Amino acid sequence: MWSSNELTERLKLDRPIFQAPMGDYTTPALAAAVADSGGLGGLGMWGYSAEEAERRISGFRQLTAGSLNVNYPLWEHPGGLSGMGPEMRARLQALYDEKGLGPVPHPRPSTGEVDEDHLDVLKRLRPEVVSFHFGLPDDAILGAVKEAGIFVICSATTVAEAKALEARGVDAIIAQGTEAGGHRGTFSGTHISMQPGLFALVPQVVDAVKVPVIAAGGIADGRGIAAALMLGASAVQIGTAFLRCEEANVPGQNRERLATASDSSTVVSDVVTGRPARFIRNRLIDELSAEGLEPLPFPAQSGLTHPLEKAGDGELMGLYAGQSAALTRDLPAAGLIETLVRETNESLSRFVGSTGHLA
Ligand SMILES: Cc1cc2nc3c(=O)[nH]c(=O)nc-3n(C[C@H](O)[C@H](O)[C@H](O)COP(=O)(O)O)c2cc1C
Incomplete structure (x- = not known):
């Protein structure tokens, strides 16, 4: 069955669908609705204090017993800017x-970091997953998160980045294709024109690392999920398609811009x-x-x-927004997950007979 594998079992998911943690666009209500539907809820922590992070995680826990991914984009202090x-x-x-x-x-x-206060919140509230963007924190922080029993994942935009993450001990890798909405997760300085699209990236990362690979970028319907699984991904991470869910913190005007976007917007x-x-x-x-x-x-x-x-x-x-903005739909999060699951089943059953063999 496509919806279950080692990764989903480890994270107690019924669906290999991760809702991307997207800063303050993501709310406890959105993440909880996804988690309640069997996917992985995601909460971005960019710009949030440790107290706010605690409130967001607790808010999620009050709404659901499902699994949560808490995300930290990391960057260094740039020095004086005057x-x-x-x-x-x-x-x-x-x-x-x-x-x-x-x-x-x-x-x-x-500076974008997991400081002592955030680390304390993570150790006490233990989200199932902590994810990083723009690379990993130093070994002391990474080790402390892992010692708390938390599953660690991070975005990679090239095979070399994926290998570097595996060598540092991540539990799974998000392969982020160039279709993806939001920041490029690159931390190697590879120019955007040289970063692969998802169709090229996923199988090459799958071949290069032993840990599970999560496909991200341009996936907005079940056809995309089925294709990512065919390419060897163990799960997908979807961002843009969740922006139009009523639980997302997106003002009406921006919802309209997503609704009227095209493939080249x-x-x-x-x-x-x-x-x-x-x-x-x-x-x-x-x-x-x-x-x-x-x-x-x-x-x-x-x-x-x-x-x-x-x-x-x-x-x-x-x-x-990602390149599949035009494929997004106005649905509550639970309805979107249900639709994605139905579409994935339809896509896969077109090629596989009832015995599970190729028809
Ligand atoms: C509005 C928005 C905000 C995002 N913010 C973050 C973030 O804070 N941290 C992160 O790891 N990824 C962030 N991402 C990237 C997602 O993790 C993921 O790579 C991307 O959404 C996948 O492509 P898609 O948008 O086409 O589904 C963001 C994406 C979007 C669309």
């Missing part, structure tokens, strides 16, 4: 002035946050890219672009 990016700031100031938003704020450096750009990510293409990205301006280091650049959201103009706010 006086950086004057041209970028001037270009943004023109957009701020157009919307009457006052002066562009000064960039603030930050998205673009990978670093001008919104300082790191390459796939977004719905819009005026903000076009104008900041046109002049070849260097963005500030991640995520200080988003400290400059984010306040534009106050203007409520979809053309001036970043909306992360």
Whole structure:
């Protein structure tokens, strides 16, 4: 049966479907609805304090006995930023002035880490899975998370990254194809034009590592799930398709942009946050890219672009989305999982007879 394997058994899942942890787009209600339907719920912790992380995990636990993935994007302190990016700031100031938003704020450096307080929350509340994006933390943190009995996974965008993660001791690897919405999980500096799409990436990662592989990027219906499993994936991680679930924290205007997207609506750009990510293409990205301006280091650049959201103009706010945005549907999370399972069954049964052999 396609829906059960070593990975799903280890994580107590009925379906090999992971709902991507997507920062504050993901809510305890969304993750719980997915977990209640037999998938893996995901909660992003980017920007959340340890107390907020605790509240989010506890909120999930109150709603369901299912399994949870808690996610940390990691990045290093960029050093001092004062006086950086004057041209970028001037270009943004023109957009701020157009919307009457006052002066562009000064960039603030930050670090993305699992600090002692977060580690304490993880050890006490023990989510079934902790996932990392942009590489792994140092051995002390990684070891402490694993010692707590937590299953550790991390995104890889190339075979070399997957091997490096396996060598550091991850329990499974998310193979993130270039179709994926959100930030590229790359941590090796491989240029986006050289990172493979999911169809090429998954079988090559499966051949290169011994741990289970989770396919992510452009999967939004059962055909995509069936294909990923055929390519050797043990599970899929789906992001964009969950953004239109009522439980996701996505404003109406952005839901509309997803609903009207086409196959060529998205673009990978670093001008919104300082790191390459796939977004719905819009005026903000076009104008900041046109002049070849260097963005500030991640995520200080988003400290400059984010306040534009106050203007409520979809053309001036970043909306992360993958290349299959046009395949997404307006469904509650439980309905989406049910639909994905039915479609996967239909896709697979087209090729396999009732005996389980090829027809
Ligand atoms: C809105 C959005 C936010 C995301 N935020 C994160 C994040 O905080 N951490 C992370 O590991 N991945 C994040 N991702 C990437 C997902 O983990 C995953 O790679 C991607 O959603 C898969 O492609 P798909 O969107 O086409 O399904 C995000 C994706 C989207 C669409």
